Amino acid sequence: MLLKAQHEWNVDLYDAATNELARISGLMGDYERRNNWLSTLETSAPNWAAAIRRRAKPHEKDTLPGEALKAWRWRQWQQTLEKRHSVSISDLQSQLADTETQQQELAVKIIENEAWAKQRERTTLPIQQALMDLYKS
DSSP: OOOHHHTTHHHHHHHHHHHHHHHHHHTTHHHHHHHHHHHHHHHHHHHHHHHHHHOTTSSSSSSSSSSSHHHHHHHHHHHHHHHHSSSSSHHHHHHHHHHHHHHHHHHHHHHHHHHHHHHHHSSHHHHHHHHHHHOOO
16 A cells, blocks of 8 residues: 555555554554463463464454453363363272272281381391291292
């Protein structure tokens, strides 16, 4: 438009074009701030940021479609519930059974070691050596 006005020596068109250029130039700070906010949002909510960037409904207007904090919390709760819902109860029960078995095996080893330690405290060196020989075989 600016080149057309210059080529045609149209002062009114040239004035309108320079005014539009100044208006757009004045929006540059807002544009950069919006892009920075969207880049920040993309790290934790990429789909939401993409919808805002595309101005997809309900983000097509210049005003917020609702309360952003409430929307953010709702989405966090939804993802938490989806994650909890995806957990397999049978897998959890299997893991619990394995953990209980390991715990019982550790308890047996602890009791065995404590029994040997107490026995060692009550006996003399020759008896301890004889017990060790028995334990090794």
